[in-house]
Amino acid sequence: MTTIIGVEYSxxxxxxxxxxxxxxxxxxxxxxMIKIVNNGNFIIGAAGDVRALQVVLHTWKPPxxxxxxxxxxxxxxxxxxxPSLKQLLxxxxxxxxxxxxxxxxxxxxxxxxxxxxxxxxIDSDFAISRNDNGYYGVxxxxxxxxxxxxxxxxPEEAMAIAARLDSxxxxxxxxxxxxxx
Numbered sequence: 001m002t003t004i005i006g007v008e009y010s011x012x013x014x015x016x017x018x019x020x021x022x023x024x025x026x027x028x029x030x031x032x033m034i035k036i037v038n039n040g041n042f043i044i045g046a047a048g049d050v051r052a053l054q055v056v057l058h059t060w061k062p063p064x065x066x067x068x069x070x071x072x073x074x075x076x077x078x079x080x081x082x083p084s085l086k087q088l089l090x091x092x093x094x095x096x097x098x099x100x101x102x103x104x105x106x107x108x109x110x111x112x113x114x115x116x117x118x119x120x121x122i123d124s125d126f127a128i129s130r131n132d133n134g135y136y137g138v139x140x141x142x143x144x145x146x147x148x149x150x151x152x153x154x155p156e157e158a159m160a161i162a163a164r165l166d167s168x169x170x171x172x173x174x175x176x177x178x179x180x181x
Contacts, residue, residue: 002035003141003162003169004045006112006119007155008134013114013178015045016159018141020170023050036174041065043114043176047139048124052109055092060085070116070181077120077128081113086126110138117180141166 001022006015017036021028036045037057041064046053063084069076089095094107111122121129121136137146141162148158156173163169 001140001168002047003139003145003159003166004035004047004110004112004137005142005145005149005155005158005162006045006114006121006136007149008114008117008119008136011117011180013043013117013119013180014155015043015112015114015119015176015178016155017045017174018159018163018169019172019174020168021050022168034174036176038176038178041115043178045112045138045176046109047111047142048109049094049107052089052094052107055089055094056085056109056111059092060088065115073115073118074120074128074130077113077115077122081115082122082126082128085122110142112136112138114176114178117178139169141169 002020003018006013015036021033034057035053039062042062044057046056063080065076096106107124109124113120113122119136121138135146135149137143144165145158145162148161159173163171
């Protein structure tokens with residue numbers, strides 16, 4: 001899979017991603033094979049099925065938060081961002097809209113999204129999660145990086161630990177920062 005981590009500070013949010021893309025038994029290295037983008041008001045880091053990642057990172061146009069949305073970004077994420085994301089994944093065929101399965105997720109996708117300097121985690125079931133400690137980690141190396149963050153090391157060091165312990169995580173690490181507004 002991959003490793004994406006996020007740290008929310010009092011004045012900014014930082015999202016980091018590794019650069020290894022693994023499919024079945026192959027490793028892909030190319031500048032087009034990204035896991036993190038800066039997209040308008042959003043930083044989006046994604047782990048999971050490569051097709052879902054590509055659709056989200058390369059084609060999604062997230063809704064722009066209005067002044068009233070910025071007062072309650074959690075509700076904005078639930079009411080506007082998730083429906084937009086779900087529609088994109090349905091339109092692109094990642095989600096089978098004709099599925100009789102009660103679950104929306106017939107794919108794996110984990111996102112860490114920064115908007116206006118606040119971090120949110122979204123899973124394949126489209127639930128929005130927040131941590132009061134400001135630490136987020138997804139992907140196959142996410143738990144290693146989270147443990148390292150809780151031990152008090154920097155996000156960059158946490159990514160390096162994840163890369164040492166998870167074969168699906170590798171340098172170089174991409175770092176995006178967003179200032180709180």
